[in-house]
Amino acid sequence: MRRYGHVELVVFAAGVATLGAEIAAQRLVAPQFGASTVVWADTIGVVLVALAGGYWLGGRLADRHPRVRDLSRTALAGAALVALVPLVAVPVLEAGEGSLPALLVLVAPPVLVLGAVSPWAVRLRVTALADAGDVAGRVYALSTAGGLVGTFVSALALIPLLGTRWTFLICAALLAAAALPGACSSRPA
Numbered sequence: 001m002r003r004y005g006h007v008e009l010v011v012f013a014a015g016v017a018t019l020g021a022e023i024a025a026q027r028l029v030a031p032q033f034g035a036s037t038v039v040w041a042d043t044i045g046v047v048l049v050a051l052a053g054g055y056w057l058g059g060r061l062a063d064r065h066p067r068v069r070d071l072s073r074t075a076l077a078g079a080a081l082v083a084l085v086p087l088v089a090v091p092v093l094e095a096g097e098g099s100l101p102a103l104l105v106l107v108a109p110p111v112l113v114l115g116a117v118s119p120w121a122v123r124l125r126v127t128a129l130a131d132a133g134d135v136a137g138r139v140y141a142l143s144t145a146g147g148l149v150g151t152f153v154s155a156l157a158l159i160p161l162l163g164t165r166w167t168f169l170i171c172a173a174l175l176a177a178a179a180l181p182g183a184c185s186s187r188p189a
Helices: 006-033 037-064 068-094 099-106 108-115 117-125 129-162 164-183
Strands: none
Touching: 006 037, 006 068, 006 099, 006 108, 006 117, 006 129, 006 164, 037 068, 037 099, 037 108, 037 117, 068 099, 068 108, 068 117, 068 164, 099 108, 108 117, 117 129, 129 164
16 A cells, blocks of 8 residues: 555645645734634634535545546645635725634635545545555544644744745645646546
């Protein structure tokens, strides 16, 4: 059984992009709505709801389209949505409807798509029922490791050095670079 490859790289990069976008999103809305516990709760809540929806959607899509190409194209779509966040943020934030509606519009769509990556990867990597637990554990551990990298690199390096907009764009570019080689693949796993 192949342990690590393109699929796992996409999972890791999706974890980086997801949590990098979460940290950057909080910074993005802070000038308009503050950085209170409520704003953080809105940010974390939106990310968790979007991830849950993405997990469900990813599981359904993976069963219908169990191909690396489709996983990679989904990750590319997620990367594009992450890159769009800072570009559409100004009108959304100027509407001033509150942090929760702003985060639902800005962050929920890319995180929903990124949430689909891990269950899709599990579907691609499970070759026997006896391996399902090992595969699922490995995939979600890689996603979480990516999330830790995304959290700390965004908070400690990217945002302070380059700013919020560039943090979104760098996270999107990293994910796109990881996903692009598989987007033209026709291999099943």
